[in-house]
Amino acid sequence: MDAEQLRALLERVKAGETPVEDAMTTLRALPVEDLGFAQLDHHRALRNGFPEVIYCPGKATEHIVAIAERLSLRSRKVLASRATPEVAEAVQKALPGAVYHPLSRMIVIPGVETDGAAETAFSALPVSRSVGTVLVVSAGTADISVAEEAAITASEMGSPVERLYDVGVAGIHRLLGRQEQLFAANVLIVVAGMEGALASVVGGLVSRPVIAVPTSVGYGASFGGLSALLTMLNSCASGVGVVNIDNGFGAGFLAHLINQGS
Numbered sequence: 001m002d003a004e005q006l007r008a009l010l011e012r013v014k015a016g017e018t019p020v021e022d023a024m025t026t027l028r029a030l031p032v033e034d035l036g037f038a039q040l041d042h043h044r045a046l047r048n049g050f051p052e053v054i055y056c057p058g059k060a061t062e063h064i065v066a067i068a069e070r071l072s073l074r075s076r077k078v079l080a081s082r083a084t085p086e087v088a089e090a091v092q093k094a095l096p097g098a099v100y101h102p103l104s105r106m107i108v109i110p111g112v113e114t115d116g117a118a119e120t121a122f123s124a125l126p127v128s129r130s131v132g133t134v135l136v137v138s139a140g141t142a143d144i145s146v147a148e149e150a151a152i153t154a155s156e157m158g159s160p161v162e163r164l165y166d167v168g169v170a171g172i173h174r175l176l177g178r179q180e181q182l183f184a185a186n187v188l189i190v191v192a193g194m195e196g197a198l199a200s201v202v203g204g205l206v207s208r209p210v211i212a213v214p215t216s217v218g219y220g221a222s223f224g225g226l227s228a229l230l231t232m233l234n235s236c237a238s239g240v241g242v243v244n245i246d247n248g249f250g251a252g253f254l255a256h257l258i259n260q261g262s
Helices: 003-014 020-028 044-048 061-072 085-093 141-157 180-184 198-203 220-233 248-257
Strands: 032-034 040-041 077-081 099-101 106-110 134-138 161-164 187-192 208-213 241-244
Touching: 003 040, 020 180, 040 061, 044 187, 061 077, 061 085, 061 106, 077 141, 085 099, 106 141, 134 141, 134 180, 141 161, 141 187, 141 248, 161 180, 180 198, 187 198, 198 208, 198 220, 198 241, 208 220, 208 248, 220 241
Parallel strands: 134 161, 134 187, 187 208, 208 241
Antiparallel strands: 032 040, 077 106, 099 106
C-alpha cells in the first residue's frame, strides 16, 4: 500500500462509501505480514515511495514465489532482482502477468490497488512526478547487465529512461559525440568496470547529479570491481556519488528519487 492508496481508502471511509470494518480488514495486515520464512513489509511504499523489492539470490524458489504472490496482492507493482531464468519461470507460472528481463535479471510483477472494498487494474498507476530523464551510461558492453538493472529499476519506478552504452574512455570520442544527450539528462547513472574512469569524465562534463556504479568487470588487478570503486570514490569531478559494486538496482532507485524531486 502506498500513500495514494491509503489516502483514497480514508477518503472513502470519510464519505461513508467504505465501512470502517472493511477498512480495518485492509489495514490489519499492515505493516508486516509474517510468512514464517519472511516478514513482508507492506508499509515500504508509504515510507520509501516504492514497495519492497525481492532480492532473489540465496532464497529458495518456493519462498520467492510465495513472497511475490503476497506482495502483489497489496502493491501496485513488485520487482524481483538478480533472478535466474529458472526462478523467473516459476514466478511466471504462479503469476502469468510477470515479465522477465533476462539481461538485467529483473522480474516485474503487476499488482493491484486494494482498499478492502474494491480492486482496480494495475494499469491505473498514477502519472509519475518525474521532472526529467534518467540517462544510463555504460563504459563497455560487458557492463550492460548492471546498466540494465539500473535502467529497468528507474523506469519501473516511473522515470523516463534513456540509454547510452559502450562509450568508455578507451574511445572517448564515442562519448563526446553524444554531448547533447548528456546535457539533456536530469540525472545520470554511469556504469563502468576496469579502472572506472568514465564517471569522472561524465561528471566533468555535466551540471547534473552523476551516480557512479562500479562493476566487477576487469582483469585481476581490478580486484572484482574494487579498483573501479576506489577510482569513483576518489573522483576529482564534482557532483559524483557512488553506490556499491554491481549495485545497478540501488543506482536506479536513487536516480528516480532524485528525478522526482525527493
